[in-house]
Amino acid sequence: MNEDLKLFIRESLVKKLPREEIRSVLAKGGWPKDEIEAALGSYAEIDFAVPVPKPRPYLSAKEAFIYLLLFVCLYLSAFNFGKLTFQYIHGWFPDALKTWETPNTESIRMSLASLIVSFPLYLWLTGLMTGAIRRDPDKRSSKIRKWLTYITLFVAAGVIIGDMIVLIFNLLGGELTTRFLLKVLTVLAIAGLIFGYYLWDLRKEEV
Secondary structure (H helix, E strand, O other): OOOHHHHHHHHHHHOOOOOHHHHHHHHHHOOOHHHHHHHHHHHEEOOOOOEEEEOOOOOHHHHHHHHHHHHHHHHHHHHHHHHHHHHHHHHHOOOOOOOOOOEEEEEEHHHHHHHHHHHHHHHHHHHHHHHHHHOHHHHHHHHHHHHHHHHHHHHHHHHHHHHHHHHHHHHHHHOHHHHHHHHHHHHHHHHHHHHHHHHHHHHHHOO
């Protein structure tokens, strides 16, 4: 947090200036809305002689462990669900020229085993952290949570862009087959759902 901004807000609150007036003045001065809200939010709205600071959220080892495990489970679930779907597509639409793409029983078992372990664990950890945020809304500003969320959005956006490029490339070359289209739609659906969910979560936080 910018120290000049924090000092200005503290002095304004000491002088009992209304928060809306402080917001308005800072906005006219060119300060971003999110920085203004973060600085104002660091002081509790309590009528006292001096501004009462709120406790700052800190990154605990436990919180870091849970979020890292949560997102690892998300990536494992997405990858293995896509891999499993590809195996069924190979079975439904076999290609005689690509014998190595025939359904692989061992690969299907491994993907299923990974999903059975990682996806329920992902749901449980998500529920655990959602409950913790509901009890203490300040946990929503966790740095590791935001970093991992934005990294996930970046990866998902990259997959979507790459998927669309491959689709258009094959479409222009006249090589669009049913199996290929189904694979592209599978990747697009998985990446799109992940991107959409976490983007919605971030926007909900802003609101």
